[in-house]
Amino acid sequence: MRALLVVNPAATTTSARTRDVLIHALASEMKLEAITTEYRGHARDLARHAADSDDIDLVVALGGDGTVNEVVNGLLHAGPDPERLPRLAVVPGGSTNVFARALGLPNDAVEATGALLDALRENSERTVGMGRAEGTPGTDDEAAPARWFTFCAGLGFDAGVVGRVEQQRERGKKSTHALYLRQVMRQFLQEPNRRQGTITLERPGADPVTDLVLSIICNTSPWTYLGNRPVYAAPKASFDTGLDVVGLSRMSTVAVARYATQLLTSSPDRGPHGRHAVALHDLDQFTLHSKAPLPLQMDGDHLGLRRSVTFTGVRRALRVIV
Known part of the structure; x- marks a missing residue:
């Protein structure tokens, strides 16, 4: 087996020594080429080359959710083709590692490498669905390229939080859960549309859902983690179904306190619920329109402002080693 290992040297929970140990462990079981990323988008370029080649069987991403997303x-730049494309494997090295943990992998890089090697020996794999988003033709976002996401996306409030966190990280702040919580509070205090949302959700064969302030799109569950605590925004979301959407039409102080408590105490059986909450399950395609440009995020990566985005749930998009 020939494999490409894509290594993010800035992965927050692995050291250079740990990465060397992992590389040697993987190389002992396969013909391995390890390449360290040097710029934003480099992991995407390396995986694209692997997808277009005829001799790479496996691509391993060593890094966080951003590296996995790239x-x-x-791999999917020309569309899904699970039988032809190289398989994907993940060694978690980020601060949260939602995608890897949603697959049931250990959150420790060394333990995950051991699990990966066991899975390869047993030829254990799973074909998972992915989410895809693109600007709708006829809007200001027509030129925005389509992009895939592995576990979540968001238009509005949560994407604004992600953007704030990225700004803080660019200033040298470490990515921690405390940093995220501080930015949630700042985003809430400065949110201009928290009492009257600007987002409308449209889907075939159903009435539109209007005046949303927050819209979270989930491709799996949990939505995220606070330390080792899973947070379930859309408990029914799965790699085996379409996309789930959770929306809020009001974010007053009382409403936010209620829904934040529901999120922090959520379970695999129940997520946020109430008069101002919207939960939609297993959607193949829908479009979010906004009266004003809003921030968009995918897999925790801030992608700028959008007025209109169409989301598609693509089932059985990629084979993953588990």
């Missing part, structure tokens, strides 16, 4: 976008 690798997936590279």
Whole structure:
């Protein structure tokens, strides 16, 4: 087996020594080429080359959810073709590692490498669905390229939080859960549309859902983690179904306190619920329109402002080693 290992040297929970140990462990079981990323988008470019080649069987992403997202976008650049494309494997190295943990992998890089090697020996794999988003023709976002996401996306409030966190990280702040919580509070205090949302959700064969302030799109569950605590925004979301959407039409202080408590105490059986909450399950395609440009995020990566985005749930998009 020939494999490409894409290594993010800035992965927050692995050291250079740990990465060397992992590389040697993987190389002992396969013909391995390890390449360290050097710029934003490099992992995508490497995976795209692997997808277009005829001799790479496996692409391993060593890094966080951002690295995994780039690798997936590279592998799927010409569309899903699970039987032809190289398989994907993940060694978690980020601060949260939602995609890897949602697959049931250990959150520790060394343990995950051991699990990966066991899975390869047993030829254990799973074909998972992915989400895809693109600007709707006829809007200001027509030129925005389509992009894949592995576990979540968001238009509005949560994407604004992601953007704030990225700004803080660019200033040298470490990515921690405390940093995220601080930015949630700042986003809430400065949110201009928290009492009257600007987002409308349209889907075939159903009435539109209007005046949303927050819209979270989930491709799996949990939505995220606070330390080792899973947070379930859309408990029914799965890699085996379409996309789930959770929306809020009001974000007053009382409403936010209620829904934040529901999120923090959520379970695999129940997520946020109430008069101002909207939950939609297993959607193949829908479009979010906004009266004003809003921030968009995918897999925790801030992608700028959008007025209109169409989301598609693509089932059985990629084979993953588990």
